[in-house]
Amino acid sequence: xxxxxxxxxxxxxxxxxxxxxxxxxxxxxxxxxxxxxxxxxxxxxxxxxxxxxxxxxxxxxxxxxxxxxxxxxxxxxxxxxxxxxxxxxxxxxxxxxxxxxxxxxxxxxxxxxxxxxxxxxxxxxxxxxxxxxxxxxxxxxxxxxxxxxxxxxxxxxxxxxxxxxxxxxxxxxxxxxxxxxxxxxxxxxxxxxxxxxxxxxxxxxxxxxxxxxxxxxxxxxxxxxxxxxxxxxxxxxxxxxxxxxxxxxxxxxxxxxxxxxxxxxxxxxxxxxxxxxxxxxxxxxxxxxxxxxxxxxxxxxxxxxxxxxxxxxxxxxxxxxxxxxxxxxxxxxxxxxxxxxxxxxxxxxxxxxxxxxxxxxxxxxxxxxxxxxxxxxxxxxxxxxxxxxxxxxxxxxxxxxxxxxxxxxxxxxxxxxxxxxxxxxxxxxxxxxxxxxxxxxxxxxxxxxxxxxxxxxxxxxxxxxxxxxxxxxxxxxxxxxxxxxxxxxxxxxxxxxxxxxxxxxxxxxxxxxxxxxxxxxxxxxxxxxxxxxxx
Numbered sequence: 001x002x003x004x005x006x007x008x009x010x011x012x013x014x015x016x017x018x019x020x021x022x023x024x025x026x027x028x029x030x031x032x033x034x035x036x037x038x039x040x041x042x043x044x045x046x047x048x049x050x051x052x053x054x055x056x057x058x059x060x061x062x063x064x065x066x067x068x069x070x071x072x073x074x075x076x077x078x079x080x081x082x083x084x085x086x087x088x089x090x091x092x093x094x095x096x097x098x099x100x101x102x103x104x105x106x107x108x109x110x111x112x113x114x115x116x117x118x119x120x121x122x123x124x125x126x127x128x129x130x131x132x133x134x135x136x137x138x139x140x141x142x143x144x145x146x147x148x149x150x151x152x153x154x155x156x157x158x159x160x161x162x163x164x165x166x167x168x169x170x171x172x173x174x175x176x177x178x179x180x181x182x183x184x185x186x187x188x189x190x191x192x193x194x195x196x197x198x199x200x201x202x203x204x205x206x207x208x209x210x211x212x213x214x215x216x217x218x219x220x221x222x223x224x225x226x227x228x229x230x231x232x233x234x235x236x237x238x239x240x241x242x243x244x245x246x247x248x249x250x251x252x253x254x255x256x257x258x259x260x261x262x263x264x265x266x267x268x269x270x271x272x273x274x275x276x277x278x279x280x281x282x283x284x285x286x287x288x289x290x291x292x293x294x295x296x297x298x299x300x301x302x303x304x305x306x307x308x309x310x311x312x313x314x315x316x317x318x319x320x321x322x323x324x325x326x327x328x329x330x331x332x333x334x335x336x337x338x339x340x341x342x343x344x345x346x347x348x349x350x351x352x353x354x355x356x357x358x359x360x361x362x363x364x365x366x367x368x369x370x371x372x373x374x375x376x377x378x379x380x381x382x383x384x385x386x387x388x389x390x391x392x393x394x395x396x397x398x399x400x401x402x403x404x405x406x407x408x409x410x411x412x413x414x415x416x417x418x419x420x421x422x423x424x425x426x427x428x429x430x431x432x433x434x435x436x437x438x439x440x441x442x443x444x445x446x447x448x449x450x451x452x453x454x455x456x457x458x459x460x461x462x463x464x465x466x467x468x469x470x471x472x473x474x475x476x477x478x479x480x481x482x483x484x485x486x487x488x489x490x491x492x493x494x495x496x497x498x499x500x501x502x503x504x505x506x507x508x509x510x511x512x513x514x515x516x517x518x519x520x521x522x523x524x525x526x527x528x529x530x531x532x533x534x535x
Contacts, residue, residue: 074489075159077131077176077200079167079191081143083274084205085134085182088232089143090119091485092180093152094129096142100151114477122482124154125489131176133164135286136310138279166289167191171198178228178492180485181205184313185320186293189214196225203488205232206333207325208509212517212534215509222502230488230498231505233333237483238471243445244395244402244416245338252418252443253397254426256339257376261331262391263323263383271356271364271385272314272326276307285310294318308359315360317520322362323383324349324516331393332370333500333508335379339395343507344370344379347514348524355386368515381515399424400442417441447472 078089086096095103103116132143140163147161164170170179171194178201181191189209195202202222208231209215222229235241247253265271287302290310298318300306313319314326335341351366364385371378382391395402404416420427422438430436471480484500491498514525517534526535 074127074492075130075175075177076127077170077179078143079133079170079179079181080183081132081134081139082182087481088180088182088485089129089146091479091481092127093122093125093154094146095119095149095152096146097149100149118477118479120153122153123486125486128159129161130159131164131170132161133167133170135290136280137284138277171195171200176200185210185325186318189218190293192218193221196221196227201228201492203230203232203485207321207329207512208505210321212510212513215506215513216532219502219506228492228498229502231500233330233500234480234484235330235334236337236499237480237487240415240445240447241334241337244404247418248338252400253395253402254399256395256397258396259335259379260394261335261381262393263327264387264390265385266388272312274311276311280307315362317361321512321516323366324512327383328368328381328515329508329512332511336504336507341372343510343527344372346371346524346526347518349515349518351519370511399426415446418443
């Protein structure tokens with residue numbers, strides 16, 4: 001029966017091909033051209049298919065295990081309910097009424113805007129939002145409203161979040177099982193350490209910490225206390241990265257000696273010039289607490305400059321590390337996920353404040369070099385906040401190059417292509433025989449959606465190009481932030497390790513700290529793994 005079916009399918013295919021060629025043949029010149037093109041396309045497709053079967057054996061995605069089942073409900077607290085904090089809480093299943101109203105209206109106006117549908121189709125993670133803490137009263141109130149909003153995936157909320165003026169009060173409350181930390185970077189280490197010592201599981205937004213010493217202290221505390229820790233690199237859930245790792249593990253690219261990572265943005269918002277809330281004032285913001293971790297000599301009184309720093313904190317080293325902790329950290333963790341590069345031996349960085357002359361001290365043009373002598377590998381990072389010329393990321397092997405994001409093609413801005421190198425050793429005979437054409441990709445990966453998503457803002461487009469806004473599971477669009485929160489909650493319940501646990505988080509934390517210190521000190525920084533220090 002199988003042979004008869006196969007013959008019939010081949011017969012149908014040949015008949016279909018003959019009919020097309022016959023039709024094209026009625027056009028004197030174009031007919032010959034298209035007939036030749038059709039034949040070449042079919043030959044190339046067969047050749048490529050045969051090649052890929054030799055090189056890449058597809059793995060089936062693991063079955064998705066529901067978080068509900070017989071697992072207990074987990075009671076969450078959010079510390080820092082700003083833009084990213086509110087997104088993380090949505091990932092757990094709670095959105096503000098303002099967001100659900102706006103998202104549903106946008107969906108009605110533009111059928112390609114999938115944000116509302118993606119949220120409502122999320123899995124119910126069996127959690128409650130029990131606590132909200134923010135130094136801006138308006139945000140605290142919004143977090144409480146999110147905990148009560150009935151427009152959400154799953155059932156009606158069973159709890160109303162309690163307001164906490166200070167994070168220590170939340171950590172002392174037995175009604176909180178785990179905390180999500182989405183504060184500015186200068187608060188990360190202190191809160192992680194105190195939360196771990198209080199027995200609370202921690203999800204912390206990237207970058208891990210502001211300084212190298214903080215990264216070491218966080219690592220040691222998480223290991224000593226045994227709490228479940230997840231760093232907020234949702235790229236760990238992106239399907240394209242799993243596919244890329246599979247290809248590299250198979251040796252398709254050959255020996256890899258160079259990786260290029262890039263950031264391109266060109267808007268005030270993309271350069272952290274974020275809006276100052278009209279209701280922000282000395283009565284609604286706890287400015288003194290915000291400044292606690294800052295060196296005394298760098299603290300300033302409340303006023304217009306304080307408001308700029310409170311809402312645009314990424315622009316100053318007192319509170320964050322700019323491009324290093326915000327954007328390099330994502331790309332570095334992605335490459336670490338795909339290639340297991342770990343911590344570099346050396347790091348050097350250069351740059352300056354060349355475009356945004358607004359009083360910031362973190363560079364808006366910045367380049368970093370990471371050296372891995374034991375791996376025969378260099379990783380380059382190049383960033384500018386004054387050009388939208390998306391360059392994508394490249395993993396360059398002796399036999400082929402993988403182009404990810406940016407101008408990679410492959411049917412999606414966050415897919416990738418693999419193109420053979422004309423001097424390849426592995427593919428030398430295939431190239432000479434015309435089996436491979438080095439002008440074209442031999443493999444392309446595009447995520448599951450067949451529609452262009454309704455992403456409009458420049459910043460959103462940037463994150464979409466990195467695969468950080470959405471990914472796909474079985475062709476269905478999913479928010480990777482939701483998957484990352486789910487991964488953390490599942491790990492808490494199963495007493496296992498999440499994908500961006502403290503071990504890999506430490507890699508990112510040290511690498512980014514090395515690059516930051518190189519810029520600040522104006523010299524190359526070396527990692528001493530034996531004594532765990534920078535020299």
